[in-house]
Amino acid sequence: MKKCSAIVGGLLLLLFTACENQSKKDQRDSPTQGTIHISVDESFKPVIDAQLQVYHASYPNTNIIAEYKSEADCFKDLQNDSTRMIIVARGLDSNEIAYYTNKLSFKPQFDIVAYDAVAAIVNEQSKDSVFTLARLNAILSGKEKKPVVMDGHNATSTVRYLKDSVLKGGTFGPNVMAVKGSDSVVQVVSNSADAIGFVGISWVGNPYEPKQIENLKKIRLALLECKACDEKNEYAKPSQATLTFGQYPLARPLYYILKENANGLGTGFANFLSLERGQLVFRRAILAPAKMNLNERSVR
Numbered sequence: 001m002k003k004c005s006a007i008v009g010g011l012l013l014l015l016f017t018a019c020e021n022q023s024k025k026d027q028r029d030s031p032t033q034g035t036i037h038i039s040v041d042e043s044f045k046p047v048i049d050a051q052l053q054v055y056h057a058s059y060p061n062t063n064i065i066a067e068y069k070s071e072a073d074c075f076k077d078l079q080n081d082s083t084r085m086i087i088v089a090r091g092l093d094s095n096e097i098a099y100y101t102n103k104l105s106f107k108p109q110f111d112i113v114a115y116d117a118v119a120a121i122v123n124e125q126s127k128d129s130v131f132t133l134a135r136l137n138a139i140l141s142g143k144e145k146k147p148v149v150m151d152g153h154n155a156t157s158t159v160r161y162l163k164d165s166v167l168k169g170g171t172f173g174p175n176v177m178a179v180k181g182s183d184s185v186v187q188v189v190s191n192s193a194d195a196i197g198f199v200g201i202s203w204v205g206n207p208y209e210p211k212q213i214e215n216l217k218k219i220r221l222a223l224l225e226c227k228a229c230d231e232k233n234e235y236a237k238p239s240q241a242t243l244t245f246g247q248y249p250l251a252r253p254l255y256y257i258l259k260e261n262a263n264g265l266g267t268g269f270a271n272f273l274s275l276e277r278g279q280l281v282f283r284r285a286i287l288a289p290a291k292m293n294l295n296e297r298s299v300r
Contacts, residue, residue: 031268033061038085038197039265041157042068043182043200044116044254046209047285048087056283062265066270075130078257084266085258089116089157092257100259110257113273113286117201117238118161120222121186123193130235131196132225133249138168139196142173142199149188149197150177158198161252190218198250201238205286224249243288254287 029036040048052064067077071090071164074236077083078100091110101107120136122129130144131139138144140162150158163169179185182199189197197219204221206212223235223281226242227249242248256273260266279289 006121014109018201029062029265031062031182031263031265031271034265035063035065036084036265037065037067037082038087038269039074039083040066040068040087041071041074043089043151043156043158044087044202045182046200046206047114047202047282048252048285050285051269051273051278051281052185053153054277055269058277059268063270064265064269068092070152070155071160074222078259084260084264085256085269087254087256089161089252089254091253091255104259106261108257108259108264109267109270110255111270111274112290113278114254114282114290115243115251116254117205117243117248117287118158118198118252119201119204119238120250121189121197121199121204121219122222122226123195124218125190125193126220129220130223133166136224137168137170140172140176141170145173145175147192147195148172148176148184149179149192149195150176151180151182151185151199157252158182159202161250162198165250169206177211186215186225190215196222202285202287205238206284208276208284240286240288251288253290254282 005066028034048066048068049299052066055064069077070089074086074088078086090213091112092108097107120131135144139146139148150156152159164173177188179188182203183198185197189195204212204215204219221237223237226234226236226244226247229236236242236247236249237252238248243251256270258266258270273282274291276292279292282289
């Protein structure tokens with residue numbers, strides 16, 4: 001009886017251990033199942049919402065929980081174990097690569113998957129919708145007292161980009177007003193005949209989105225001094241074409257940064273963004289895909 005009890009006890013212990021190991025194994029995510037948290041720059045919300053909708057429909061056993069916030073907060077989240085991936089407007093610099101490599105014992109992956117435009121928007125009734133870069137500098141620095149609206153005083157990718165690319169490291173003038181989020185920028189400009197606002201193109205340029213179609217009855221996309229046009233004194237609106245050919249001056253990359261050293265759900269989503277279906281979603285959202293040349297061809 002003692003021997004039988006010992007054998008039964010051993011079998012139960014083995015069964016319990018096997019079930020526990022199987023449970024731990026089942027908790028591991030893969031490109032087709034599991035749950036992860038990611039942090040996303042708020043200015044990319046419309047297009048990333050669209051990407052997640054397609055990914056979840058394709059892989060119904062996955063759940064990618066996106067939190068939309070400022071670029072600076074996304075990088076803070078990257079330091080936390082709970083956040084596997086961030087989607088922002090810049091990659092990692094050499095110091096950040098060294099830090100994460102030392103902390104994680106492997107180098108995080110990051111890459112550009114699309115190009116976005118920082119669209120300058122004005123009220124539909126505005127008589128002023130054509131700007132040189134020199135004039136934008138004067139407006140943003142406060143030398144010209146035109147009201148400016150953007151998504152936050154600091155820490156957002158739009159603010160950082162305008163400081164770096166237009167002000168060349170300078171400071172904003174007192175005429176620059178911060179609001180919470182890109183949607184608020186659109187609403188303020190739609191109710192102000194004099195203001196100029198700055199938002200990501202996926203908030204205002206998608207002709208398939210009913211809300212954006214309605215907004216475009218109240219606002220206009222401003223024309224900015226062309227960056228790579230053959231003729232002088234040419235101006236360009238933000239669009240896929242002007243982004244692709246380098247003509248629109250306020251263009252920025254869209255990066256994913258992934259700290260995953262296995263073939264998990266983060267890797268699956270990063271690959272999806274880089275391959276044909278994800279690139280087509282970027283194209284439909286009026287961004288310029290960075291990985292694939294998706295040309296239209298006439299056929300019979």
